[in-house]
Amino acid sequence: GSYSNLPNLNNLTPVKTGVTDTVNAGDGIRTQDDNFALMWEGRVYIPVTGTWTFETASDDGSRLYIDVPYSSGATPLIDNDGAHSLTSKSASKYLTQGYHTIVMTYAEVTGDNFMDLYWSNAMGLSRE
Numbered sequence: 001g002s003y004s005n006l007p008n009l010n011n012l013t014p015v016k017t018g019v020t021d022t023v024n025a026g027d028g029i030r031t032q033d034d035n036f037a038l039m040w041e042g043r044v045y046i047p048v049t050g051t052w053t054f055e056t057a058s059d060d061g062s063r064l065y066i067d068v069p070y071s072s073g074a075t076p077l078i079d080n081d082g083a084h085s086l087t088s089k090s091a092s093k094y095l096t097q098g099y100h101t102i103v104m105t106y107a108e109v110t111g112d113n114f115m116d117l118y119w120s121n122a123m124g125l126s127r128e
Contacts, residue, residue, distance in 0.1 A: 002035045003107045004083045006061050008072035009039050023104050025113035037107040038115075039070065043099045052121045055090035056080045058106060059114040065103040066093055083109040090118075 001007060016029055026038050044066075046052065054077060056062040061081035068074050080089040106115045120127040 001037070003037060003061075003109060006063060006072075006081050006105050006107045007037055009037060009105060010071060012037070023115060023117040025106070025108065025115040030108075030113075033113060034108060034110045037105070039106075040102075040104040041070065042102055044102045045099055046095045046097055048121065048123050049095070049097045050121055050123050051092050051094050052119060053090055053092045054078060055088055055118040055120075055127070056104070057086060057088040057114065057116045057118070059086040059112045060084055060109045061107045062115060063105045064091075064117065065101075066095070067100050068103070069101075070103040070105070081107075086112065086114050 015031060020029065023040055030036050054064055056064055056078050058080055060083045063076040063081055064078040065074060065076050077093055078089050078091045080087060104117060118127050
């Protein structure tokens with residue numbers, strides 16, 4: 001579709017579904033270079049209890065949800081939505097050791113395609 005902001009992905013029928021081992025701008029799975037949206041759902045293992053910092057770097061919009069079920073009305077941990085050039089936003093959250101749900105959404109309008117997710121913590125894990 002043609003988006004200036006992330007659409008309500010619950011109201012759309014996916015063109016493709018599958019499994020991927022990374023968050024990116026749809027490399028290898030998207031069917032076009034502009035006007036598409038992606039959603040990744042999964043679990044992330046937190047090896048050490050503490051405050052974790054997450055960062056999205058995207059061109060165009062992205063949102064990150066941790067331990068929050070996806071819906072268009074849910075409050076994301078990071079809201080980096082909108083039509084924009086490569087922009088990074090970060091936020092921190094205290095997480096206990098173990099598995100946590102994670103949802104990442106991304107919408108590409110036009111121009112460059114870029115979507116990365118980074119994380120770090122104050123206990124010695126630098127940005128990766």
